[in-house]
Amino acid sequence: MVKKGTIEEIFSKALFADEPKEYRISYRDFQRIKETSLPEFLVRSNNFQTIPISRIKSIKKSNTILFEKN
Numbered sequence: 001m002v003k004k005g006t007i008e009e010i011f012s013k014a015l016f017a018d019e020p021k022e023y024r025i026s027y028r029d030f031q032r033i034k035e036t037s038l039p040e041f042l043v044r045s046n047n048f049q050t051i052p053i054s055r056i057k058s059i060k061k062s063n064t065i066l067f068e069k070n
Contacts, residue, residue, distance in 0.1 A: 006067055007053055007056060007059065007067060008053075010023075010059050010066050011038070014038055014061075015038075018061075020037070020038045020039050021037050021038070021039060022061050022062060023038035023059060023060070023061050023066075024037060024038075024059070024060045024061075025037070025038055025041040025056060025059055026056070026057045026058040026059075026060075027041070027051055027055045027056050028055045028057055029051075029055075033057055056069065057069050
C-alpha cells in the first residue's frame with residue numbers, strides 16, 4: 001500500500017471533508033510566487049498537468065500554515 005504524501009493528504013481533506021475555498025496555495029511560476037485558492041489552483045494546474053505538485057511552496061488554511069517548502 002502506498003502512503004499519501006503531505007500535500008495529497010491536505011488536498012484530500014480539503015476537497016472531501018472541508019471547505020476548499022478556505023485553502024490558499026502558493027506556487028512557483030517561473031521566478032515569481034503566485035497565490036490562489038485551492039479550487040482555482042486545480043483549474044489552473046489542469047489536475048497537476050501544467051503546474052506540477054513540486055512547484056507548491058505553501059498551503060494555508062485561514063492564517064494557519066499547513067505545509068511550507070523551504
